[in-house]
Amino acid sequence: MTKKQLILEKASELFAKQGFEATSVQQITDYCGISKGAFYLSFKSKDELVQTLIDQVMMRYISDIDHIVNRSENENDTLFDFYYTSYHFFEKHSDFAKIFIKEQMHSINEEVLTKLQSYNRTLEELILSMIHRIYGDTVNPFKYDFMYYIKSFLNAFSDLFLYYNAPINLELMCESLVEKTNLIASHTKTTFITEEIGLLLQQPNHEDITMTQLLILLKKKIDELEESIEKESLILIKEDLQNPVYSLAIIKGLIGNLKGNPKCKQIAYILSHYYQI
Incomplete structure (x- = not known):
């Protein structure tokens, strides 16, 4: 075991007992039986150590889920394997998860x-990919809703590993969740999270939305609308994105045409952030 790995393992044990904030570098080095100098040869600070621990744990989880979603051979077992792997991971790393529950968010x-x-966000992208792989285009209208249903299952049932000591039949629990997920897929009719909202959720920094993503949204919205000033405004904005000719003032006016139409408020919001107006 390398010195860096020793520090990571011993620090993780201390963090699980005391939390990030209450654990000092001195305590970590004493627990490892090394000098502070040896610690700072491996990590610049305690924050870097915490970040490395998070990377290690989360990369293992994301890697496992990525394998299930994109590389497993049996699609019929994909959803069960997704839930089973996730909860087995929660069970194995429950002490690590408890650290974040103990800590005040401002201390991280x-x-x-x-x-x-x-x-x-990477997990959300993998869940969306899994949804498409299992259910195809049939769930496209509510795929973002569906993604949040699955995440809510993960979050709600992970409490069983964090707060309760009762024995859990992991296989039965995952079979139950697969059944419930399939029922949602086959009976959902109403869409809450539209394509526009879904894009915002995936790109919390609106300036990160690419022109290609925006053009796809614009085309979809244009196809949905009947002939109107809103549709004409969207057509002009789409053309300007591909071949800029209008001033920012004109673009602002075109976006203003959209804001009074409930069907266009979301795309108007995205455009406003994209153009920073």
Whole structure:
């Protein structure tokens, strides 16, 4: 075992007992039986150590889920394997998860929170990919709703590993969740999270939305609308994205034409952020 790995393992044990904030570098080095100098040869700070731990744990989980979603051979077992792998992971790493529950969010630095958000978005993308693989285009109208249903199952049932000591039949629980997920897929009729909202959820920093993504949304919205000033405004904006000719003031006016139509409010919001107006 390398010195860096020793520090990671011993620090993880201390964090599980005391939390991030209450554990000092001195305590970590004493627990490892090394000097502070040896610690700082491996990590610049305690924050970097925490970040490395998060990377290790989350990369294992994301890698396992990616294999199930994109590389497993039996599609019929994909959903069961997804739930089983996730809950087995929660069970194995419950002490690590409890650290975040104990800690006040303000005690975890912004860089760590950003990294956690990045892993969360990667998980959402994998769930969307899994949904498409299992159910095809039939769930496209409510795929973002569906993704959140699956995430809600993960979050709600993970409490069983974090707060309760009762024995859990993991296979039975996952079979039950597969059954419920399939029922949702076959009976859902109403869509809440539209394509526009879904894009915003996946790209919390609106300036990260690409022109290609925006053009796809515009085309879809244009096809949905009947002839109107809103449709004409969207056509002009789409053309300008591909071949800029209008001033920002004109674009602002075209976006303003959209805001009074309930069907166009979301796309108007996305466009406003994209153009930063």
